[in-house]
Amino acid sequence: MSLTPAFLDELRARTSLTALVGKTVKLTRAGRESKGCCPFHNEKTPSFYVNDDKGFYHCFGCSAHGDAIRWLTDHQGLPFIDAVKELAAAAGMEMPAQDRQSAERAERAKSLHDVMQAAADFFTQQLGGSEGAAARALLDGRGVSGATQRTFGFGYAPDSRTRLRAALKDFGDAMLVEAGLLIQVEGKEPYDRFRGRLMIPIRDPRGRVIAFGGRIIGEGEPKYLNSPDTPLFDKGRTLYNLDRAAAAARKAERLFVVEGYMDAVALAQHGIGEAVAPLGTALTEAQLERLWRVVDVPYVCLDGDAAGQKAAIRAAQRALPLLAPGRSLAFVTLPEGQDPDDLMRAQGPGAFEPLVRSAQPLVDRLWQHELAAEPLTTPEQRAGFKRRLGDLVQSITDPSVRAEYQAEFRHRFDEQFARNRQPxxxxxxxxxxxxxxxxxxxxxxxxxxxxxxxxxxxxxxxxxxxxxxxxxxxxxxxxxxxxxxxxxxxxxxxxxxxxxxxxxxxxxxxxxxxxxxxxxxxxxxxxxxxxxxxxxxxxxxxxxxxxxxxxxxxxxxxxxxxxxxxxxxxxxxxxxxxxxxxxxxxxxxxxxxxxxxxxxxxxxxxxxxxxxxxxxxxxxxxxxxxxxxxx
Structure with a gap:
């Protein structure tokens, strides 16, 4: 498929931006433009304007800006090609013809989405049955309400090697294997991947089920089992709960990155819907880019134990080459040994907000980590400290941000050791x-x-x-x-x-x-x-x-x-x-x-x-x- 500039210009010309935005934002006429309260940040006085003649919207409060396609990608969370398709259908325009391979991939993806939704429905049904009693007890014990269970689509995979395969037999084994629902071993019959687990659907930004996370009930390893990478699911590029959290984050003007599914669920149940989680791995560059598309400074809020804090510093170091003016991370430090789920169940959201208000900027987290890495009592140790800071600075790609970090670290180094040295x-x-x-x-x-x-x-x-x-x-x-x-x-x-x-x-x-x-x-x-x-x-x-x-x-x-x-x-x-x-x-x-x-x-x-x-x-x-x- 080739989307030429001429096609996209014609698509924008045929689209009434006021009508498109007006579906979700209350607009009033203001001269030749329309205005309303910005959907990307909280405001009481309208500063969001839509101009049909020029074909763009702009917020004078938060600088959100774009055309009809950008509106669907940023506000509705659609991928670019899906946004174009939706606008083309509304404008009565034919999409450019796909080549055979592209058409086959699109059709296969559509079928895989159907498979994953059917599996999600099956798991949800099983959770409500007699076999799902242990899974329901686990959710009840963690304080997950019935409404929250329905919102997040929790389910149960029976402890059987064939139940899901039999229930979805109309799709065929090949498609179930491709979707990551069956395991195929050469020379043997395929069998269900998820067995005897609490099932948590993983969705794409449009809310479509693309994978699952399965938590074991009782003792055993692994505690959490995720779907493998498939044509729909790339673990390193996906963030759990982004489909719900993106809109909440733009409204709250903040976004939290927590460690696991249940942390995001616990925060949402207590009114903090703007939380996402990576899927069992350290934050990747692709996930960081997704976070920055929603807010400029996401909060990294990982567990208060040593492993969680180690993951936080890995995220800090991985973010450095990607920093840009105004774009960074902040770090919320939880009480030692607690995660957001523990904190919400023990003390509620009232204990969480003070931690957010005292969040550390990225530069503070990096400085404190290196400062505590080893003793700094000798010139050689201080030289090593300075070299480590220099290595961090050199990893920053943006020259203006790199210069600011260099100046900041130099200033802190001088302050630290001018204050601590002897006469x-x-x-x-x-x-x-x-x-x-x-x-x-x-x-x-x-x-x-x-x-x-x-x-x-x-x-x-x-x-x-x-x-x-x-x-x-x-x-x-x-x-x-x-x-x-x-x-x-x-x-x-x-x-x-x-x-x-x-x-x-x-x-x-x-x-x-x-x-x-x-x-x-x-x-x-x-x-x-x-x-x-x-x-x-x-x-x-x-x-x-x-x-x-x-x-x-x-x-x-x-x-x-x-x-x-x-x-x-x-x-x-x-x-x-x-x-x-x-x-x-x-x-x-x-x-x-x-x-x-x-x-x-x-x-x-x-x-x-x-x-x-x-x-x-x-x-x-x-x-x-x-x-x-x-x-």
């Missing part, structure tokens, strides 16, 4: 710079650089304007010098007066061993003795610089945070520039797709750093405009 005189073995002879001037050691990096350094390397602003910030906030000693010590600062003054500032902070805090006045006095009186006073008067940390009267915490960010940018930019120079040189020597992608990624990193610097300037201007700075 300078007790750290001599860890600081070669502190082993100087009396009166010897400290010079920051040059970082190892390639020839390309040297050329970049000769062309400028360090941003002199930003370096001057950072130096002004350090003079105005001298307590910050010690916190950033190691980071700044690795920089090759500009030559001339600026570089000499920086070295002097660091020298003063390193040699000052008095108990009193080092304030700006005392720092300037000490610098004046070394001939830096004029330039130091000029830096303190640098109110023309567009940063909070260079200005008198700025909010102290904001100034410190902005100074941290400026130093992170100052450090990162030469590294990115040098790497870009090397990538460009490699491109000139030999063009490859990998080299080109590397060059593009580094250019994007440069832009991201420029944007971060611009944000510092804008935040300062906004604060001044709003009068947030002291006079």
């Amino acid at each position: 300078f005189q007790q750290r001599t073995p860890f600081y070669p710079m502190a082993q100087r002879r009396p009166g010897q001037k400290w010079t920051p050691p040059p970082p190892p650089v390639t020839e390309d990096a040297k050329r970049v350094g000769a062309a400028g390397g360090i941003d002199r304007v930003l370096a001057k602003a950072v130096l002004a910030g350090l003079v105005r906030h001298p307590a910050e010098i010690a916190r950033h000693m190691e980071v700044l010590g690795g920089l090759r600062l500009a030559e001339g007066a600026l570089g000499r003054l920086f070295e002097a500032v660091v020298d003063v902070a390193l040699e000052d061993r008095r108990g009193d805090p080092l304030d700006s006045g005392r720092l300037v006095t000490i610098l004046a003795r070394s001939g830096f009186d004029t330039v130091a006073h000029d830096l303190l008067r640098a109110d023309t610089m567009p940063y909070s940390f260079t200005r008198a009267g700025a909010d102290e915490k904001q100034a410190r945070d902005d100074l941290d960010e400026a130093i992170a940018i100052l450090v990162a930019r030469p590294e990115v520039d040098a790497a870009l120079a090397e990538a460009t040189s490699a491109m000139k020597a030999r063009f490859t797709a990998e080299a080109f992608e590397r060059q593009v990624a580094l250019v994007n990193e440069q832009r991201a750093l420029d944007e971060r610097l611009a944000n510092l300037v804008q935040a300062n201007e906004d604060a001044r405009a709003l009068g947030l700075e002291d006079d």
Whole structure:
């Protein structure tokens, strides 16, 4: 089948978007458009508009946007081709002819859907019979109400090798094997896959049964048995309860990922319908993409035991390469040894919501996991910690998100170890710079650089304007010098007066061993003795610089945070520039797709750093405009 752009354009032209959306959303006329409350998020004042002339809908509250096809895929949960078929039928258009193989696959899939529904009906009937008493007792013992049992379609597979096969004999053994309902062993008769189990239907986003999960009744292994992969069912791409949870999630503006079927069922029974579960495996990339099609930041809410938390960190690590601006994960930590089903039965939804409100962002979960991985008392252990953080950052594909994680981890690392380290005189073995002879001037050691990096350094390397602003910030906030000693010590600062003054500032902070805090006045006095009186006073008067940390009267915490960010940018930019120079040189020597992608990624990193610097300037201007700075 070939869906040409001309066919799709004609389909959109023949479809009244207002009539289509109006089937489920109450719309009123607003000039040439129609408006209503957005179905994708909760709102009381309408901000959702439908424009028939232009053929699209748009929400000014949550930015949901699309055409008729997108409406059926996003709102109704239909696959793309099914959405096109439904619109074509309504518009009286013939679908393009299928080739023979496509037609056969479509017909076989339709027949398999019929098989799976027939099996679901059989299992449901058995649950209500005398043989289903033990399964009903299991559900009753777990507090699953009759209404919930009917909603989720629970059933029972009799403890027999032939009952289902006999009940569905009209479909033929071959189709039952293909649907995963029978097991075929060469040379033997096929037999029922599910026997003596509580049966849980697994549905696709349209609500059609595509597989089953069977829970054993009593003792035995495996506790849960899922259907094998079939033409209808791909375990790694399917999420249990997505057909019901998607609409609830868009309304609640949140979506939970829980560990198992019964967790999703328990939450739904207590009014939290926006929960899905993977099918006995760790979250896959395909499942993560499905989650992000519903909400930007799903909540991962796995069991509170060690296995559940290990699965949570695997999900965090697997999500990293797929992150994009605004798209992430959050983590709900349950009490140790409890899952959502236990929590709901013991305490109800009132105990769940506080846990959701204290959910961890992805960056916090990753940081805490690596921080607790091993002791961090020696330089080697801290270097290993830093390397692990770097490996996580490098796995992020999106350059802007990668740059933000790099800056965030660097900031946290500096905060963590600046706070925990001993005073300078007790750290001599860890600081070669502190082993100087009396009166010897400290010079920051040059970082190892390639020839390309040297050329970049000769062309400028360090941003002199930003370096001057950072130096002004350090003079105005001298307590910050010690916190950033190691980071700044690795920089090759500009030559001339600026570089000499920086070295002097660091020298003063390193040699000052008095108990009193080092304030700006005392720092300037000490610098004046070394001939830096004029330039130091000029830096303190640098109110023309567009940063909070260079200005008198700025909010102290904001100034410190902005100074941290400026130093992170100052450090990162030469590294990115040098790497870009090397990538460009490699491109000139030999063009490859990998080299080109590397060059593009580094250019994007440069832009991201420029944007971060611009944000510092804008935040300062906004604060001044709003009068947030002291006079």
